[in-house]
Amino acid sequence: MQDTQDWYGPDTATFGDRVAAAREVAEMTQAQLARRLGVRVATLRSWENDLSEPRANRLSMMAGLLNVSMMWLINGQGEGLDAPMEEATLPASAHEILNELRELRTDMLARVEQMARLEKKLRTALKDAGHERAA
Template sequence: MTDTTNIYEEMPDLDTSGGRFSRAREASGLSAKQLAWRLGVKMATINAWESDRSQPGSHRLANLSGILNVSISWILHGVGTAPSEPERGEMAESLNSKLRQLKLLHAETGHLISRVQDEMERLGAGR
C-alpha cells in the first residue's frame, strides 16, 4: 500500500485481531516465547492475545506493530500495512520438504510396527 492510498478503500483482512496478530508474529519468524520476552510479558499473555481472549493495551500496540512490522490499524481492523506473505515458490518448497519428511516418518513407522508385531508373534503374545 502506498502512502497516498486511503486505508478505507482497501479490502479489510476479515480475520480476527488475534488471528492477524498470530500471522504477523509467524511472518516475523518469532516464537511466542521470543515475542513475550521482547515485550516483557508472559507467554500466556501472547497466547491470550492470539486466541482473542484479550487484547494488548495501547502502550503495547505501538511496540507490537514495530516489532512485527505491521500497522496498528491492520492488527486492530485488518486495514493498513500487513505482514509480507511468503512467495508461492517458497511455500511450495516448504510444503514439499514437509511432505518428504512425513513420507520418511511414515515408512519408518511401518517398519517399526512390523518389527514389534514380529517380536510379539515370536513371544506368542500376538494372538
C-alpha cells in the same frame, strides 16, 4: 490471489489471527515475542486466541516489532501482510470449512464468556447463602 484486506479484514480474520500471522512471518515464537514485549507467554497467547487485547503501549510495541501498522493489527487495514499464497489455491470446500471453523470459534468464545458470567453469579449466590446461614 486474494485481496489482502479481504484475507486479514475483520470479516475474515480476528485481531489474534493477525498477531499470530505477523509473528510467524517475523519468524518469532510466542516466547520470543512475549519476551521482547515484556509480557508472559500466557498473555501473548490470550491475545492470539482473542481472549484479551493489549493496551495501546504494548500494541504500539508489537506493531513495531512485527513490522505492521497498529491499524492493521486492529482491523486489517493499513500496512500489514500480503494474503498467504496457498490460500488462493484451496478448493471452495476448504473455504467453507474455514468459514465454519471461524464461526464455531466465535460461538465458543461467546459461550466461554457466558460460562464465566454464570460462574460469577453462582459464586455470588453461594456466598450470599453462606452469609444467610451464618446470620
